[in-house]
Amino acid sequence: MIALVDCNNFYASCERLFQPRLHNKPIVVLSNNDGCVIARSDEAKELGIEMGAPSFLIESILQQHNVSVFSSNYTLYGDLSDRVMTTLSQFADQLEVYSIDEAFLNLTAFRQHNLTDYAHTIRNTVMQHTGIPVSIGIAPSKTLAKIANRLVKKRNKQLGVYCIDTMQQMEHALKNTPVKDIWGIGGQYTKLLTRHGFNTAWDVSRAPEEWVRKNMSVMGQRMYNELKGTSCIAFEDMPPKKKMVCVARGFGKVLSEKNEVMEALANFTAMVAAKLRSEQLATNTIQIFVQTNAHRSNEPQYFRSLTIHLPEATNSTNELIRYARKGLETIYRPGYNYNKTGCTAMELIPAAEVQYNIFDKENRVRNSKLMNVVDVVNRSFGKDAVRFALQGFSTRWKLRQLKLSPCYTTRIDEVLTIKI
DNA sequence: TCTGGGGTCCTAGGACCC
DNA sequence: TCTGGGGTCCTAGGACCC
16 A cells, blocks of 8 residues: 655745744645745645646735745755655655655555554654654555545545545545546646546546557556556656756846846756755756747747757856856747746766866866865855856846745755743 | 646657668 | 558657656
8 A cells, every 4th residue: 555645735834833823824835936825734725725837816805815925946846845755754664755745655564553543653753853744544555545645635634644545445536536637637638538438537447448548658658557456657766867957047137138037047057056055966968049029928938948068078067157158049039028937958977977088178186176166165155156247136026925935944144043 | 917836647640770 | 554661860859757
């Protein structure tokens, strides 16, 4: 049996943890640039605030009901996530951290326990150690565990645990799950399935297997077997090797000057390079893109990306910025209002395995020493203490984060102080 | 003014090779 | 008139996830 543990309204719960006066009050957390809603407390959901709602469209609801609004603070959420995962790891031999707020636990070894009781122990311990409320779904496959978890939130919120074990329980759960809520079914497959008369997970599990295979590829077939209780999605103990690293952001406002866009791109590229170094990786290929604001349909639109193969794998900021700059020269067109750019590193290899090219003109030893120093200084004095000239000092491309909460758990000058 | 960001996997089709 | 077939690699695009 597999358990899926999912933190309730994770980002909202994190913010609330440090402001107890917000218990039972509506809270929303906004995406980067304070653009749209990405997390809501139960109270905010009750007000009818939808996931993904653009914040400027719901301003009046927010004000009227005195909703507390937060910019996203990934440093805080990441740290609390680590604490939840550490707590969970003591409850199973195998733990798969699936996302920042979810983990699968392999409970096969605990067969002799009453799994529902066991899940309650897990819940209570996580609450006690971290203050984060979680829901737990238990079932024979990951897809069914996802379904069980959803049913906890829909119907057994107070209980916090839902177990699918017998055939009757399975049938009941599947009949109460619309196709759009099956893990692996998005908007397109929902349309396809309902067009063919499949409305619930139960209907899908009764469909002819060949039809599923033909219309939904191997991913669909896997999901189909999982719905029937046959586990076919492997348990991933170890975090899989990263295949790409990407930093892309919308700007705080639109930019039309090439050097301004370049400054943003240089900064995002520097972030990619720093990420690569922190994971001891190097990249063979980078891809950059620029685009205009697709929501402004009255303005001319432009999107272009460019893939650049490097002569030699690297993770040096200066080198990568140089390639990104050359790339931008190729794809930039004047006369547009740009609103987003980004850099993706692909074809990643361990930094220790970089093959040197005999015609290489870079001084790699010097470069890597330089990067080391940059990383050390930036770790001690803040993220951008040392920067390359092209990164500039402009703030025009920067994110809006007007409602950012403190990094309560990771910055010494921002920890909570209590008056006694 | 203001509409997220970072990922993975699969398939189809073209270029190229022998 | 009739112009192979199998394989690999690459890219673009589509679908999905949180």
